[in-house]
Amino acid sequence: MREARVTVNTGVGLHARPAAVLVQAAKKFACSVMIEYEGQTVDARSILQVLSLGVKDGRQITLRTDGEGEAEALAALVALFENGLVLDG
Amino acid sequence: MPGRPSVEKRVIAEEVVEAEIARLHAALQDAREELEALRDRAERELGAEEAAIFSAHLLMLEDPELVHRAEQYIRTERCNAEWAQKRAGEEIAAELAAIPDDYLRARADDVRDVSMRVVSLLSGVPRAALSKPDQPAIIVADELLASDIAHFDRSMILGIAMQTGSPTSHAAILARSMGLPAVLGAPGLLDAVRTGDVLVVNGDAGEVIINPDAAELATWEEQRRARDRRRQELQALSALPAATTDGHAVEVAANIGFPADVEPALAAGAEGVGLFRTEFLFLDRAAPPSEEEQFAAYSQVARALAGRKVIIRTLDIGGDKHLPWLAQENEANPFLGLRGARLCLWHQEVFRTQLRALLRASAEGNIWVMFPMISDVKEVLEIRRVVNEVSDQLAAAGVPHRVPTLGIMVEVPSAALTVEAFLDEVDFVSIGTNDLTQYTLAADRTNASVASLADPLHPAVLRLIAHVVEAVRQAGKWVGVCGDLAGDPVAAPVLVGLGVDELSMAASLIPEVKAAVRSLSFADARRLALRAKSCRTAGEVREVLQQVTA
Numbered sequence: 294m295r296e297a298r299v300t301v302n303t304g305v306g307l308h309a310r311p312a313a314v315l316v317q318a319a320k321k322f323a324c325s326v327m328i329e330y331e332g333q334t335v336d337a338r339s340i341l342q343v344l345s346l347g348v349k350d351g352r353q354i355t356l357r358t359d360g361e362g363e364a365e366a367l368a369a370l371v372a373l374f375e376n377g378l379v380l381d382g
Numbered sequence: 383m384p385g386r387p388s389v390e391k392r393v394i395a396e397e398v399v400e401a402e403i404a405r406l407h408a409a410l411q412d413a414r415e416e417l418e419a420l421r422d423r424a425e426r427e428l429g430a431e432e433a434a435i436f437s438a439h440l441l442m443l444e445d446p447e448l449v450h451r452a453e454q455y456i457r458t459e460r461c462n463a464e465w466a467q468k469r470a471g472e473e474i475a476a477e478l479a480a481i482p483d484d485y486l487r488a489r490a491d492d493v494r495d496v497s498m499r500v501v502s503l504l505s506g507v508p509r510a511a512l513s514k515p516d517q518p519a520i521i522v523a524d525e526l527l528a529s530d531i532a533h534f535d536r537s538m539i540l541g542i543a544m545q546t547g548s549p550t551s552h553a554a555i556l557a558r559s560m561g562l563p564a565v566l567g568a569p570g571l572l573d574a575v576r577t578g579d580v581l582v583v584n585g586d587a588g589e590v591i592i593n594p595d596a597a598e599l600a601t602w603e604e605q606r607r608a609r610d611r612r613r614q615e616l617q618a619l620s621a622l623p624a625a626t627t628d629g630h631a632v633e634v635a636a637n638i639g640f641p642a643d644v645e646p647a648l649a650a651g652a653e654g655v656g657l658f659r660t661e662f663l664f665l666d667r668a669a670p671p672s673e674e675e676q677f678a679a680y681s682q683v684a685r686a687l688a689g690r691k692v693i694i695r696t697l698d699i700g701g702d703k704h705l706p707w708l709a710q711e712n713e714a715n716p717f718l719g720l721r722g723a724r725l726c727l728w729h730q731e732v733f734r735t736q737l738r739a740l741l742r743a744s745a746e747g748n749i750w751v752m753f754p755m756i757s758d759v760k761e762v763l764e765i766r767r768v769v770n771e772v773s774d775q776l777a778a779a780g781v782p783h784r785v786p787t788l789g790i791m792v793e794v795p796s797a798a799l800t801v802e803a804f805l806d807e808v809d810f811v812s813i814g815t816n817d818l819t820q821y822t823l824a825a826d827r828t829n830a831s832v833a834s835l836a837d838p839l840h841p842a843v844l845r846l847i848a849h850v851v852e853a854v855r856q857a858g859k860w861v862g863v864c865g866d867l868a869g870d871p872v873a874a875p876v877l878v879g880l881g882v883d884e885l886s887m888a889a890s891l892i893p894e895v896k897a898a899v900r901s902l903s904f905a906d907a908r909r910l911a912l913r914a915k916s917c918r919t920a921g922e923v924r925e926v927l928q929q930v931t932a
Contacts, residue, residue, distance in 0.1 A: 308485055310434075313441055340441045341448060341474055341493065347483050379672065 294359040295367045299374035301352065307348035311378035312351075316340045318373055324360030326370065389501055398818060402456050406449075406463040409503040411444055415500065420532055425685065428560070435492075435552045442496045448474055452861035464504040471497020488551055495527040520581050522573055528552035537559060541583035545571040545588045546853055559913070565590050587856035620651025624885075624896040626878065629906035634896050635693075637864055643677055644686040647889040652894060655692040656812065656886020657864040658683060660736070664697055670708050670732050676739035684747020691748040691811065693862070693886075694793065696736055698722045698754040709731070717820075721756025722791075726907050727764055736773045750915040751786045752812055757794040762807045791864075793817035798846040805857040812886070815865025819843050837920035838867040844876065844915050851881045862886055871898035878904065879911030902930070 303311040319326040319337035326337040328346065335342035337356075348354055355375075358366045394402055421436035442448065448470055455466035471494055479490040494704045520541045521534075533552055539562065547553055547566035557564035563585040575581065576594055576654070582591040594602065625631040635656035636647035645653065647728070663671040663679060683692055700721025701713040708729060713719040726733035739749050753765055769785060776783040785864070790799050793814035801811065815838045820827060822842050825835035854861040862884035867873050869887030871894045877885060878899055885895060910930060917923045 309438075313438065316441060336446060339445050339447045341445045341489075342477070344489055345478060345481065346484060347481060347486060374389075379675065 294357065296355055296357040297302040297367055297371050298355050299371055300353050301348050301374070301378075302350065303378050304311050304350060306344060306350040306352070307346060307354070307378075312340060312343050314372075314378045315373070316343055317373075318370060322358070322361045322362060322366040322369075324358050324366050326366065329355040329357065334370050389464045389468045389505060393460055393463045398409075398459060399450055399460060402463050403453055404465065405504065406452055406456065406500075409463065409467075409500050410443060410449065412503050413496070413500045414440065415501075416749045417443065417529075419497075420529060423657050424532060424556075424690075435555065438530075439492060439496045439499075439505045439529070442493055443500070448493070448497070456791070457598040464501050467497055467500050467504060488548075489641065491525075491527065491547075491551060491553075495529055496911070498527070499529065517913030521581055521665070522571060522575050522581070526553055528556050531556045531560070531562070534560070534562070536562065541581075541585070543568060543571060543575075543581065543583055545569060620649070620893050620896070622651070622896060622900065623653070624899035626838075626899060626902055626904040628903040628905060628909060630878070630907075632878055632882065632899055633862070633863070634899070635868075635884055635886040636892065637886050637891045638683070638889075641682045641686065641818055643889065645890075647689075648891040650891055650892045652889060654690040654691075655683065655687060656862050656868075656884055658692050658694045660695060661698055661699060664699065664705065667707075670735070673735050673739045673742075676736060677742050680743035680749065681746055684743060687748070689748055691750055693750045693752055693789070693810075693864075694740060695754055696723065696740075697726055697732070699721060700725060700755075710932070717723060723753040723761055723765065724755060726753075727761065727768075730768065731892055734768065734772055737769060738783075741769075741776060741785060742781060744784040745782045750789060750810065752789040752791055754791045754808070754814070755794065755817075756790040756804070756881055757793075757796045759800075759803045759807065762790060762804060766807060770893050781928065785885075789860075792850055793821070793865075795822050796848065798850050801850050801853045802857070803854060806861055808859075810860040810862070811850060811854060812862040812864045812884075813847055813882075815843065815847075815867040817861060818846065818865065819867075822846065838865065839873060839876070839914070839927070840920040841917050841923060842917055844880070847877070847882070847912070848880050848915055855881065860884075869895060871895050872924075874898040875902055875907045875910050875927065875930055876914050876923075877911075878902075879909070879914075881908075881911075906930075 301307050302341060305311060308314070316338060327334050328337050328343065330346045330348050335346060339342060356367060356370050417440050417568070419435050421433050421440065424436055425433035450464070451469045451470035451473065455461065455469055458464055459466065475490040476491040478493060479487050481487065509912070518538050518540050520543065521539055522543045523899050524544070525546045526542060526544055536538055539564035542557060543565045544553070545568055551566065554564065554566055563583045565583055565585060565588055571590065580593050580599065582594060584591070591598070623631055624634045633653050634651065635654040636650070636652035637657040638644060638647060638655055639659045640662050644655070661675055680694060683817070701710060701716030701719050704710060720728055740749065743749055756762060769788070773783065773785050785810050789808045789810035789812060790797065790804055791814045792801060792811045795818070797804060798818065818839065819836050819838040823840060825832040825834040827833045851861055858884050863877055863882050864886040867892035868877065868885040874885070874895050875898070887895060910926065913926050914923045917926060
């Protein structure tokens with residue numbers, strides 16, 4: 294199991310398009326991907342659960358990956374957050 | 383007034399539980415196909431924002447939480463899939479609605495919408511029953527979901543009024559895009575209205591007037607007619623082509639800086655986009671735009687134009703604008719320095735990313751691409767080499783793409799004077815009269831002491847334009863004008879008379895320029911252009927043109 298703290302830096306918090314980008318990215322990995330915020334932990338592959346966290350812009354969350362390829366998955370997701378949850382070509 | 387499929391809970395036998403779950407998944411697959419089709423149609427007919435509503439629905443449809451809960455209900459309650467799905471959807475919607483956040487509460491509507499789509503598929507009760515009343519009517523409901531509205535037949539549905547909902551909801555966004563008068567969030571509406579009542583829905587004021595008396599109704603109808611008339615007049619004028627009295631047509635297109643500019647441009651009568659400035663993607667940000675972001679923007683504009691062409695100009699910036707993510711040297715004279723295509727050839731990674739996005743978008747829409755600040759044919763040869771490399775790379779990776787029709791901006795005098803050489807390498811040119819004038823007259827139009835020298839109607843500029851047009855005609859290619867001069871109705875006779883194929887300008891200027899073109903004959907325009915070219919000063923040219931309108 295690996296984890297990292299990242300800041301949500303999208304301009305709209307963890308909502309709308311950025312939330313969708315996260316969910317679609319998380320779905321690609323074999324390992325599980327969880328997000329922890331203010332004591333709640335949810336499955337990053339569920340758009341409804343991610344949205345229900347209501348993470349505001351500038352706040353930090355903990356990313357947790359567990360299983361096959363967990364290190365690569367975590368690195369990829371951290372990079373995605375650093376890019377403001379915007380897809381790169 | 384619409385109803386919802388009523389869903390009853392039925393207990394099923396233990397042996398068929400797994401089959402019922404399979405039936406749920408089959409319905410989910412059908413729902414996915416419906417939503418994808420709705421999304422694609424919304425993208426084509428309405429826009430990216432409306433299409434995004436259905437993209438969001440798709441994500442929710444596949445949400446493990448929603449699917450899992452529906453499956454759980456089937457198993458633990460041993461019941462039919464319809465009821466399980468409805469229950470799961472309502473529960474999750476309620477959870478979202480309980481969060482004190484407007485955005486999340488609005489998402490509760492989406493969850494219910496998606497869930498009811500699946501329920502409809504499972505129970506065989508179609509939702510389309512709503513979309514066609516038997517006579518033109520206003521739909522009144524407690525709630526209409528975004529995808530209900532998306533199905534509406536606009537010829538039969540005159541307006542909507544909802545007891546719940548808000549002006550910022552997805553339903554409101556769709557209604558607005560479809561031009562459907564709508565009032566949302568009117569408490570007590572259903573108690574006050576009965577089927578058959580006469581209603582006035584005033585979307586602007588957010589009012590629903592029930593059974594107005596004859597006089598009031600007449601006033602409302604007059605208002606509606608006056609609005610329709612005004613809209614039609616504007617439409618008629620702007621929709622006419624710009625053809626001279628003796629039938630010589632000139633394309634009139636729009637200059638745009640953002641995808642959002644397309645709609646107003648089309649409304650103003652633009653026949654295409656003659657200049658799509660791409661700088662908005664590159665300025666005011668910490669890092670250059672990704673290929674995906676660019677591809678999305680270029681495709682969006684091409685789609686919004688529905689087959690009309692868009693001429694996209696590659697990144698056109700220089701030393702006067704400092705980009706944090708680009709290593710730029712300080713230049714003593716940035717306007718005679720590394721800018722436009724020169725800058726792109728210097729920083730090729732950025733250029734290649736833009737080209738990749740452009741080539742990919744060109745496979746999906748009518749896109750031409752032009753390069754700014756071209757002064758020497760070797761620049762074009764180098765650009766073509768890079769374009770071919772990018773194309774080969776995309777082909778090797780199996781990415782759909784097309785090399786678009788390529789052209790250059792003619793804004794540097796050397797390019798104007800030797801345009802024949804360029805016409806061997808590109809298929810069109812667009813004359814940027816702003817910079818062409820400044821470089822030709824050697825005067826900065828932002829410098830008050832010399833600004834009057836930088837007059838685009840100076841004979842020197844007109845002669846350069848004439849030379850370019852002649853060479854283009856000889857080569858059998860295309861020439862447009864995208865500088866400010868194209869949007870000046872006073873200059874229209876000269877430009878038309880010089881024989882340009884197209885004038886491209888800010889949307890708001892289109893109706894007047896079209897009117898100017900329609901007001902004269904091509905024969906007169908040609909005579910005028912000849913006279914203007916042989917004037918000695920810009921002042922003389924303007925006097926000649928004054929006599930036209932007199």
